[in-house]
Amino acid sequence: MAELVRRYGPALLAWVVVLCLRPGPAPGRRLVRLCVLGLAVSQTALTPGFEALVRTVGFDDLEQLIGHLGMLVAVWAGAETMLRLHGFDVQARWQTAWSVLSGVALCVVFFAAPDQSPQSPWVLEYSVVYALAVLPGYLIVAGVCLRVARATSDRVLRTGLGLVVAGAAVAALYMVSRTVVAFDLSDRTSVTFAFGDDFLLAKALPTGAHVLVLTGVALPAFASWLRRRRQYRRLAPLWLALYRAEPAIALEPPGLFGSLFPSRLRGYRQVIEIRDGLLALRPHRPAAPPGLDGPEAEAATIAAALHARAAGSPPLSDPAPLPGGHDLASDVEFLCLLADAFRQHRTISAAVS
Numbered sequence: 545m546a547e548l549v550r551r552y553g554p555a556l557l558a559w560v561v562v563l564c565l566r567p568g569p570a571p572g573r574r575l576v577r578l579c580v581l582g583l584a585v586s587q588t589a590l591t592p593g594f595e596a597l598v599r600t601v602g603f604d605d606l607e608q609l610i611g612h613l614g615m616l617v618a619v620w621a622g623a624e625t626m627l628r629l630h631g632f633d634v635q636a637r638w639q640t641a642w643s644v645l646s647g648v649a650l651c652v653v654f655f656a657a658p659d660q661s662p663q664s665p666w667v668l669e670y671s672v673v674y675a676l677a678v679l680p681g682y683l684i685v686a687g688v689c690l691r692v693a694r695a696t697s698d699r700v701l702r703t704g705l706g707l708v709v710a711g712a713a714v715a716a717l718y719m720v721s722r723t724v725v726a727f728d729l730s731d732r733t734s735v736t737f738a739f740g741d742d743f744l745l746a747k748a749l750p751t752g753a754h755v756l757v758l759t760g761v762a763l764p765a766f767a768s769w770l771r772r773r774r775q776y777r778r779l780a781p782l783w784l785a786l787y788r789a790e791p792a793i794a795l796e797p798p799g800l801f802g803s804l805f806p807s808r809l810r811g812y813r814q815v816i817e818i819r820d821g822l823l824a825l826r827p828h829r830p831a832a833p834p835g836l837d838g839p840e841a842e843a844a845t846i847a848a849a850l851h852a853r854a855a856g857s858p859p860l861s862d863p864a865p866l867p868g869g870h871d872l873a874s875d876v877e878f879l880c881l882l883a884d885a886f887r888q889h890r891t892i893s894a895a896v897s
Contacts, residue, residue, distance in 0.1 A: 550747065551591055554754040558584035561762045564769075575625040580761055582618030586611045587754060605660040609651065612674050616647055619681035622708075622757075626688035639684065646677030662729030671726035675719045682719070686712040700767040707760030715753035775880055776806040776814060781890075782846075782883035783814055786821025789850055793820040815876055822866055827859030828852040829866075839878070842867060843885035 562584050565577045588594055589611035598607045620643035627636035650673050657666035686709045693705035787794050794817055806814075828849040832841035869875030 550751055552593075554751055554758070555584060555587035555591055557755065557758050558587050561758050564762065565765060572625055572629050575621045575628070576761065579618045579621035579625065580758065582614045582616075582621060583754060583758065584614075586614030586618060589614060608660060609654045612650060613647060616643060616650070616674075616677055619643070619678045619685070623681040623684040626685055630688060630692070635684075639681065642680060643677065646673065649673050650677060662726065668726050668730040671723050675723040679716055679719055682712045682716040685709075686716070701764050704760045704763035707756050707763065709760075711753045711756030711758075711760060714749055714756060718749035718753060721749065772808065772811050773806055775876060776811050778880045779814055779818060779883045781887045782879070783818050783821070785846075785850060785886070785890075786818060786825070789853055790821050790824040793817045793824065811876075812872075815872070815879060818879055819868075822846070825849040825853060826866060828857060830860065839881040839885035840889070842882050843889045846882075846886060847889055 558580060561580050562577065565573070565580060589607045595607045598604070620639065623639050624636055627633070627639060650670070653666050653670045653673055657664050657670060660667055660670075662668075689705040689709045689712070693702045693709065696702050696705075784798060787798065791797075795813060825846065826849075829845050830848050830852075831845070833844050867878070869878045
């Protein structure tokens with residue numbers, strides 16, 4: 545069971561992260577998704593099931609080239625993301641050129657070898673080319689992520705970047721170990737490195753590197769989803785009360801799926817619909833009751849406006865203004881505090897009555 549998890553677990557984790565990272569117009573988002581997709585392809589190609597499939601169709605050892613090209617794409621996309629986002633455009637162009645040339649060289653050397661046994665001609669050269677292809681990318685990713693992690697105050701982002709740095713360092717260590725092992729196994733050198741076949745270097749390092757990188761990439765996205773879900777659930781009682789008073793504000797009726805898996809668009813729409821509901825209630829908004837201020841006062845006026853509208857009271861001649869934030873983020877935070885106060889106000893009112 546443990547061996548199955550080790551062989552298939554990183555691939556499954558990578559595909560889950562690919563599915564969770566929604567495509568978007570931002571180049572950085574596309575590159576991150578391409579990076580994780582390369583990791584998913586690389587890990588899938590090196591699973592026993594894919595190896596058996598390749599051998600069944602008569603392409604022995606091709607899974608190794610596919611896996612390494614997938615890793616090269618992942619490393620290129622990760623390094624490109626780091627360099628482009630921080631203004632290193634010239635270095636990014638050099639990194640792209642290096643990755644393309646390395647990929648071509650990797651294919652040429654792979655097909656020049658009669659087979660992939662350690663003693664075959666060109667196999668040692670293949671290992672060296674692969675190491676030279678990916679090591680610069682590992683160093684770029686680790687260096688830029690470490691620089692950003694030291695500068696940011698976001699704990700989740702800093703933790704995610706730290707995991708990526710650790711994963712890149714572990715992957716670089718594995719590549720060095722793998723290259724030394726290739727020299728050891730080749731008949732053309734006298735290098736001895738028996739420790740390279742140990743479980744730690746041969747199996748634990750590559751698996752650990754992939755898990756660290758994938759976890760680091762997924763952590764900020766997962767934290768963002770948790771925050772978005774929490775905000776959506778906090779706003780739900782206020783939205784529902786406004787929807788019952790004015791169903792026309794909602795594009796869709798309330799449903800279970802949206803509350804469990806709220807997308808960014810759904811959360812944005814929820815905020816817009818709450819604002820539309822508050823506008824619809826504005827003709828019935830009284831002044832804030834004495835002794836209350838902030839979200840508590842606003843929650844009391846909303847409850848009074850809902851009651852007046854339901855009772856058919858005539859509109860007020862001078863309704864109270866609508867407070868809020870100065871941008872989307874601050875308005876969402878204000879509405880969350882308002883929804884909390886509104887829920888508390890309704891609970892107290894229900895207990896009193």
